[in-house]
Amino acid sequence: MDVFSDSANIDTYVTGFLWILKLTAAATVGALVLGVALAAFRVSPIPVLRGFGTAWVNIFRNTPLTLIVFFCYFGLYSALGLTLSDDIDRNNYWLGVVGLSVYTAAFVCEAIRSGINTVPAGQSEAARAIGMSFLQTLRIVILPQAGRAVVAPLGSIFIALAKNATIVGTIGLMESSSAMKDLINANGDAVVPIFLVFAGTFAAVLIPTGYLFGWLANRLAVKR
């Protein structure tokens, strides 16, 4: 474990995971907002919005995230000149957040839609009977119940998001997988310890998070 007694290497490791944390945090918010909006679009009475939601889900769910992140960099930034920040790392970070949010939102949308499926029809019928509009029905009656039903799938979506954040390394952000690659190339004699530390960090954080979401899902489930 000599590799990690060097403070420069420790620094690489910490910076890598900080980027992953920041990417995950920002993209979780982005994906959740976008995903809920898309789910609302897909169940709305307006055909244009339903079509938009369906197209979004089918396109982004079926495209590799690597290609989306690649496109965010070479398409949005290089070719179309969209600059999100003057600092190069910040710019790559925000491009990555856009890619991750856009991709994950498609999965969030589908999870929430399947959650809406679990809410008995009587709930929205009752809401309509007391005169609620579509948006009110969705916001006050349906989504709170649907949200509780999809805690577990949303949990695995966000865990996958944290792992997917490593892909932003493709466009030059020194997140943990790129950090590990550099450390491995510089320390050929300590390959296994380096891998175990990086992979172990992910496992140590994500496995308990998985159980936490499972526990939350049970607690929050609507008892019917």
Add this chain to the structure above:
Amino acid sequence: MSSNPDAVLYDHPGPRAKTRNLILTIIFGIALVALLWWVYDKFDEKGQWAGPLWRPFLEGSTWTDYILPGLWSTVKAAAVAMLLSLVFGIIFAVGRLSDHWWVSIPAGVVVEFFRAVPLLLMMFFIFFGVPFLTEQPMPPFWAVVIGLTLYNGSVLAEAFRAGIRAVPRGQSEAAYAIGMRKNQVMREILIPQAARAMLPVIVSQLVVLVKDTALGYIIGYTELLQNGVNTLGANYGNTVAAAIVAAIIYVVLNASLTFFAGVLERRTRRSGRAPRAGRGQPAAAGTVGVSAAVEPQG
């Protein structure tokens, strides 16, 4: 529980609702057209619609030299990895269900570990790290396939485990009652029934696999993204155009796989013989395995 949520959330529209929906349709329609126009205009401003950028896609050599070989590598890696993941998945699912703790605990640790480690990190280790240990270069193809196998195999192992546990208890009890051994019960009674229920999950996992092969681009495996977008784009200066074409190929390929999974699911459900896998009911039992299988990756 209704099968058609769209019709449940709002009443059949009357005259007023029809007018309102029409107005909203027009407003959102205009907004959508404006958005598309804005994207078109931005592309136009940067000259991305220029003929020379798109003309290569009308030439046969672009397809035979770049796109098709890339697509073939993608399909090859996905197919080999799928076969290996199925084997890995079955072995570790059965291992995790074993009565012997010295089998079930290690199997569980392996599955949980590979599910929690990002695939890209895994591939970097196999591609850059393992050659230091074996003192032999690692072919990118095998780095991609081994990485995909370890990750997707672990996800499938969890799905299979959920499937095996979803087989009604009476099945294995009946099998024990007629004198079958543990091994026989698993092999002849539980796995065949679980496999049928799990077929749609297996096919949707194939979609994840096809998408994940794109990670090979990062370690220099010449698949669709590397060959059909990066190299092609470098030669013709049309990276954006090439990325759009590649995205269309991925979407068509994966959408047909998803459609196929849907057909399989309806067939399994209709025949009524296979146990239900609990899909479409996220809060119901078996969430761990089944929802894990639809995790988005790469």
